[in-house]
Amino acid sequence: MSLFDKIAAGEEKISVVGLGYVGMPIAVAFARKTKVIGFDLNEDKINIYRSGADPTKEVGDEVVKNTTVEFTADPARLKEARFHIVAVPTPVNGDHTPDLSPIKGASRILGQNLTKGSVVVFESTVYPGVTEETCVPILEKESGLTCGTDFKIGYSPERINPGDQVHRLETIVKIVAGMDDETLDIIAGVYEMVVEAGIYRADSIKVAEAAKVIENCQRDINIAFMNELSIIFNRLGIDTKSVLEAAGTKWNFLKFAPGLVGGHCIGIDPYYLTYKAEEAGYHSQIILAGRRINDDMGKYVAESLVKNLIKADIPVKPAKIAIMGFTFKENCPDTRNTKVVDIYKELIEYGICPIVIDPQADAVEAKQLYGIDFADMADIKDMDAVIIAVAHEQFAALSKEEIDGFFHAGSKKKVFVDLKGLFHRSEFSGSDYLYWRL
Numbered sequence: 001m002s003l004f005d006k007i008a009a010g011e012e013k014i015s016v017v018g019l020g021y022v023g024m025p026i027a028v029a030f031a032r033k034t035k036v037i038g039f040d041l042n043e044d045k046i047n048i049y050r051s052g053a054d055p056t057k058e059v060g061d062e063v064v065k066n067t068t069v070e071f072t073a074d075p076a077r078l079k080e081a082r083f084h085i086v087a088v089p090t091p092v093n094g095d096h097t098p099d100l101s102p103i104k105g106a107s108r109i110l111g112q113n114l115t116k117g118s119v120v121v122f123e124s125t126v127y128p129g130v131t132e133e134t135c136v137p138i139l140e141k142e143s144g145l146t147c148g149t150d151f152k153i154g155y156s157p158e159r160i161n162p163g164d165q166v167h168r169l170e171t172i173v174k175i176v177a178g179m180d181d182e183t184l185d186i187i188a189g190v191y192e193m194v195v196e197a198g199i200y201r202a203d204s205i206k207v208a209e210a211a212k213v214i215e216n217c218q219r220d221i222n223i224a225f226m227n228e229l230s231i232i233f234n235r236l237g238i239d240t241k242s243v244l245e246a247a248g249t250k251w252n253f254l255k256f257a258p259g260l261v262g263g264h265c266i267g268i269d270p271y272y273l274t275y276k277a278e279e280a281g282y283h284s285q286i287i288l289a290g291r292r293i294n295d296d297m298g299k300y301v302a303e304s305l306v307k308n309l310i311k312a313d314i315p316v317k318p319a320k321i322a323i324m325g326f327t328f329k330e331n332c333p334d335t336r337n338t339k340v341v342d343i344y345k346e347l348i349e350y351g352i353c354p355i356v357i358d359p360q361a362d363a364v365e366a367k368q369l370y371g372i373d374f375a376d377m378a379d380i381k382d383m384d385a386v387i388i389a390v391a392h393e394q395f396a397a398l399s400k401e402e403i404d405g406f407f408h409a410g411s412k413k414k415v416f417v418d419l420k421g422l423f424h425r426s427e428f429s430g431s432d433y434l435y436w437r438l
Contacts, residue, residue: 003119004189007034007083014190015039015081017106019049019071021056021334022123022158023087025169028059029194031069037081041109043073055362057333058160078113083190086110086135087123087158089264091337096271096291098127100134107135111142118151119186121176123158125269127213127276128206131155132179147179154178154187155205157212173197177208216269217287222256223266224290227297230258230438234304240438241421258438259420260301260339260389261294262328267337298342301438305343305385305417306350308434312413314384317351322380322406325390326358326366330420333362340389341370355379360392380406385415388422396422 006012012035016027019040027038040046048055052065070077078084088102103124110120120139122131136147145151156176160169174195178184188199202208230240240258247253261267270291274284309316328338340356347354355375358366363374380386386406388395403423407414416428418437428435 002186002189003082003117004186007190008193010034012083013037013081014083014085015078016069017078017084017086017110018088018102018124019045020087020089021058022160023085024049024054024056024064025058025160026085026087026123026158027069028063028067029169031067033193036069037077038069038071039073039075039078040071041073046071046073055333075109075113078110079115082115082118083186084110084114084118084120085123085156086120090124090126090268090272091264092268092271096275098272098275100126100130103130103135104138107138108142111139114139114143114145114151116145116150119154119183120151121154121156121187123156125157125212125216125265125272126209127272128209129276131205131209152179152183152186153205154183155202155208156187156191157208159212159215170194170196173200175200175202175208175211177202177205179205210273213269213273216266217273219256220261220266220270220294221286221290222254223259223261224293226256226258227293227438231300234436234438239425241425257420258297260297260328260342262337262339263334264328264337267291267294267339295339297438298339299346301387301389301417301419302343302346302350304436305347305387305415308415308417308436309385312415312434314413314415319352319384320382321347321352321354321385321387322375322383323354323356324358324380324386324388324395325360325392326356326372326374327361327390327392330391331360331393333360333365335361335366335369341372343387343389344370344372354387358390358392359394360390382408384408384411385417387417387419389419391420391422400427 014030015037016023017039019038027036030036049064049071052061054061054064086106088106090103091099093099140147154177159172174191176187176191176199178187192199233240248255270287274287277284306316309319326338326340327335356372357375357377366372383406413434414432415434421437425435
């Protein structure tokens with residue numbers, strides 16, 4: 001009986017190391033088919049999951065409440081599993097170099113609890129070579145076992161899209177790679193248990209690592225192009241959204257839009273590839289140019305808002321401004337690496353102290369990471385300017401009358417910044433509004 005057969009029969013367990021936005025959906029999905037140990041070092045997080053709550057909102061409280069995942073913060077429990085999935089974050093340092101400390105730490109913990117005959121699959125986004133050249137030596141050192149003889153490794157890049165209830169683990173084609181054909185068969189078989197969209201077998205682990213990292217590089221570059229177009233068209237007095245809608249009528253026009261690029265994928269992953277390219281003696285031009293444009297968009301938005309305040313004859317320093325939305329994307333509680341904070345910080349530089357409202361965001365996380373306390377929707381009144389920074393469904397449902405109510409009743413000009421173009425420009429084209437969007 002192969003390891004896959006034993007897992008399918010419930011005779012061997014799967015462990016998922018790291019229970020965040022990526023690991024939690026994986027653990028829950030596999031628990032519908034077999035026995036799963038869900039491990040995370042954060043005991044508070046484990047206790048929340050055990051209580052039946054889902055702070056990530058990726059699977060929902062009801063699913064967490066009823067799942068058979070064995071949640072634990074005890075590393076020794078990993079010894080009970082023979083198939084391990086590592087799904088920890090891979091951020092960057094302040095100088096944009098890869099921060100491999102989470103994946104190295106996970107490898108150390110897993111290595112200390114690794115048993116013979118195990119398969120370890122990494123899902124974290126990395127540059128080509130990390131799995132075999134960085135993680136394997138740690139696993140071997142901590143376990144005293146030999147890779148290829150005592151345990152096998154593979155790579156299957158995550159493709160979770162936080163907040164997206166359509167493109168889920170089960171509905172996205174899964175890339176899998178193994179160190180040899182036997183390992184690849186086991187990994188493919190295990191993931192086929194839950195992935196309905198099918199499996200793609202990559203030629204090698206490095207190919208799979210590279211495929212993942214360029215997915216987000218491609219999106220980053222395309223969004224950077226849209227952001228650059230937005231800057232150009234705003235200078236020319238042309239509405240960017242209208243231009244894109246017109247161009248989008250061509251069958252092969254790529255439908256991207258300008259915006260803030262945050263989160264722990266698109267705004268991070270390109271730096272992993274450019275770092276590896278530098279090691280190989282090549283200095284990236286297109287990828288880093290795109291990164292520079294996207295990283296500067298928060299500052300650009302704040303500067304544009306200040307220009308509109310001046311145009312409306314509103315004094316800048318005492319201006320009352322509300323920023324609606326703080327997460328890195330819509331309908332998601334995650335505030336890590338949000339670029340909305342760049343708008344906030346830039347406005348502070350102008351002597352403006354904006355209030356921030358976000359009914360979807362993790363308020364505790366925002367306070368810990370940024371020192372920002374959220375206001376309530378009821379606090380948005382007598383404003384000089386309002387920025388809708390994130391396209392949360394609650395904001396998209398606002399009526400013109402509700403938005404009118406956010407401003408001073410006697411305002412001659414209401415400065416309204418609708419970053420994502422949620423509303424029709426024509427609704428706010430009257431003499432009492434200055435409407436601006438990317």
